[in-house]
Amino acid sequence: xxxxxxxxxxxxxxxxxxxSVLFITGLLWLRSPETARAGNRLSALGMLIxxxxxxxxxxxxxxxxxxxGLIVGALIGAIAARQVQLTAxxxxxxxxxxxxxxxxxxxxxxxxxxxxxxxxxxxxxxxxVALSVxxxxxxxxxxxxxxxxxxxxxxxxPVLIPLRHVxxxxxxxxxxxxxxxxxxxxxxxxxxxxxxxxALVVGVLIVVxxxxxxxxxxxxxxxxxxxxxxxxxxxxxxxxxxxxxGSLVGASGLILTRIMTRAMNRSLGNVMFGGFGVADSTxxxxxxxxxMDRPVRSVNAAEAAILLGYADSVIFVPGYGLAVAQAQHQVxxxxxxxxxxxxxxxxxxxxxxxRMPGHMNVLLAEADVPYDELKDLDEINDDFxxxxxAVVVGANDVTxxxxxxxxxxxxxxxxxxxxxxxxxAIVLKRSMASGFAGVxxxxxxxxxxxxxxxxxxxxxESLLSEMKEL
Amino acid sequence: xxIEELLIALAVFVLAIFVGYLTITRVPPTLHTPLMSGSxxxxxxxxxxxxxxxxxxxxxxxxxxxxxxxxxxxxxVVGGYLVTDRMxxxxxxxxxxxx
Numbered sequence: 051x052x053x054x055x056x057x058x059x060x061x062x063x064x065x066x067x068x069x070s071v072l073f074i075t076g077l078l079w080l081r082s083p084e085t086a087r088a089g090n091r092l093s094a095l096g097m098l099i100x101x102x103x104x105x106x107x108x109x110x111x112x113x114x115x116x117x118x119g120l121i122v123g124a125l126i127g128a129i130a131a132r133q134v135q136l137t138a139x140x141x142x143x144x145x146x147x148x149x150x151x152x153x154x155x156x157x158x159x160x161x162x163x164x165x166x167x168x169x170x171x172x173x174x175x176x177x178x179v180a181l182s183v184x185x186x187x188x189x190x191x192x193x194x195x196x197x198x199x200x201x202x203x204x205x206x207x208p209v210l211i212p213l214r215h216v217x218x219x220x221x222x223x224x225x226x227x228x229x230x231x232x233x234x235x236x237x238x239x240x241x242x243x244x245x246x247x248x249a250l251v252v253g254v255l256i257v258v259x260x261x262x263x264x265x266x267x268x269x270x271x272x273x274x275x276x277x278x279x280x281x282x283x284x285x286x287x288x289x290x291x292x293x294x295x296g297s298l299v300g301a302s303g304l305i306l307t308r309i310m311t312r313a314m315n316r317s318l319g320n321v322m323f324g325g326f327g328v329a330d331s332t333x334x335x336x337x338x339x340x341x342m343d344r345p346v347r348s349v350n351a352a353e354a355a356i357l358l359g360y361a362d363s364v365i366f367v368p369g370y371g372l373a374v375a376q377a378q379h380q381v382x383x384x385x386x387x388x389x390x391x392x393x394x395x396x397x398x399x400x401x402x403x404x405r406m407p408g409h410m411n412v413l414l415a416e417a418d419v420p421y422d423e424l425k426d427l428d429e430i431n432d433d434f435x436x437x438x439x440a441v442v443v444g445a446n447d448v449t450x451x452x453x454x455x456x457x458x459x460x461x462x463x464x465x466x467x468x469x470x471x472x473x474x475a476i477v478l479k480r481s482m483a484s485g486f487a488g489v490x491x492x493x494x495x496x497x498x499x500x501x502x503x504x505x506x507x508x509x510x511e512s513l514l515s516e517m518k519e520l
Numbered sequence: 521x522x523i524e525e526l527l528i529a530l531a532v533f534v535l536a537i538f539v540g541y542l543t544i545t546r547v548p549p550t551l552h553t554p555l556m557s558g559s560x561x562x563x564x565x566x567x568x569x570x571x572x573x574x575x576x577x578x579x580x581x582x583x584x585x586x587x588x589x590x591x592x593x594x595x596x597v598v599g600g601y602l603v604t605d606r607m608x609x610x611x612x613x614x615x616x617x618x619x
Contacts, residue, residue, distance in 0.1 A: 123594020
């Protein structure tokens with residue numbers, strides 16, 4: 051039996067146009083938090099229309115399998131979406147990406163296997179099958195590893211395999227060779243399988259060496275891949291719906307990837323293959339030697355609370371440490387207390403703070419922090435010099451002034467939050483351990499910086515109780 | 521697929537990339553996570569392809585691969601939209617009550 055959209059009903063194609071408009075409108079409505087929720091529902095409606103009209107298309111002659119798949123998938127998806135802790139959102143997004151990629155690869159693979167039975171596979175189809183299976187497979191395993199790292203099952207530290215670049219090159223050549231064989235002769239089913247297996251391995255090897263702080267880039271990229279895999283599958287089965295929706299996602303993921311790499315002042319290649327923060331621990335740079343000579347000033351919660359108690363303007367600077375310590379509710383309570391005392395409170399969000407794009411925003415939204423108090427880097431950076439106190443909660447590299455001044459620093463050129471320009475800074479931190487980039491932070495040694503050591507949540511709690519005493 | 525069909529498909533692809541680029545460029549950083557999980561749900565559109573494979577390809581292998589693909593894509597779609605909705609429900613301004 052042949053499958054090709056040339057046999058899809060006109061009604062089905064019409065429904066695809068409606069669904070495409072709904073997807074695009076839904077994405078447009080994501081430009082504002084006020085319309086975003088409705089936009090997401092519009093997009094879901096588009097998906098429902100696309101699915102319903104595909105199912106009733108006259109090409110579909112067998113329903114039992116479809117129904118089984120739909121029920122099983124919907125149950126798992128709904129339960130997962132309801133049960134997941136909002137703090138586990140990065141790994142949730144990662145694993146959904148992986149499933150999407152896997153589905154694309156399987157559809158493309160099934161298509162070529164079935165066409166081989168009827169003996170009419172053309173070149174174009176086999177090229178797109180190769181693309182779809184390659185991208186889909188590496189999206190699957192890459193996402194699984196990302197999930198494992200975010201969940202803490204796989205080592206979050208970058209794992210560097212010896213000769214990994216050589217191994218990667220060999221594997222890439224191997225998978226491209228298999229792809230070439232498949233395009234040359236679509237009947238070579240073993241080449242299809244070998245290609246898929248190699249791509250699965252490549253997915254693992256690409257993500258394993260990437261450290262936790264680079265996760266926002268990886269997740270955005272995998273997001274893009276899951277879309278591109280769907281688009282490639284659209285070429286395979288000649289279905290415009292897949293091409294349109296897949297491309298929208300592919301473009302979206304690429305834009306996010308670019309925003310993330312820009313916010314780190316690094317190239318995508320550097321993130322994927324650089325092994326940042328491990329290989330370069332030469333320590334020879336000793337940036338800003340003068341600043342580093344000054345001992346850090348460690349304070350207790352009472353001293354910090356006094357400073358906060360008399361501040362008129364406070365900026366919180368959250369980082370991944372906030373997510374680890376689950377301190378978002380306590381920070382919100384502290385902010386409420388400061389507001390009651392008449393202070394202006396805002397939050398400065400660095401684009402790559404956390405483990406996925408927008409991580410801090412979701413975390414703080416969960417703690418009921420209004421989104422208009424969350425400010426982007428560009429929006430708030432000039433306000434630090436007018437702020438009485440900047441409170442850094444579990445952030446490090448994104449506050450390091452060396453990024454502005456020290457050309458020898460590995461993070462030189464990265465846009466940072468100007469915490470050092472605030473009248474005072476209180477840094478909540480577990481220990482003096484350096485951040486992901488393995489660079490000492492000059493901020494901690496500055497005259498107007500106080501270090502409040504300990505778990506972020508415990509520290510904020512003791513700040514709260516000390517504030518009550520004031 | 522003939523060359524004409526390929527070119528039409530390529531035109532659709534290129535235009536959709538453009539639309540996606542122009543649409544998403546102006547999404548504020550506050551909404552980057554919902555954008556990602558919401559667009560991720562859209563990439564579950566491959567569910568349409570999975571349904572076509574599961575519902576029309578002859579043979580047991582096609583059916584099995586089809587049902588696996590339908591299930592995976594459905595997890596992606598249902599989970600993706602629900603989790604995005606859950607996140608967006610939490611976003612609120614300082615001058616409005618929590619929804």
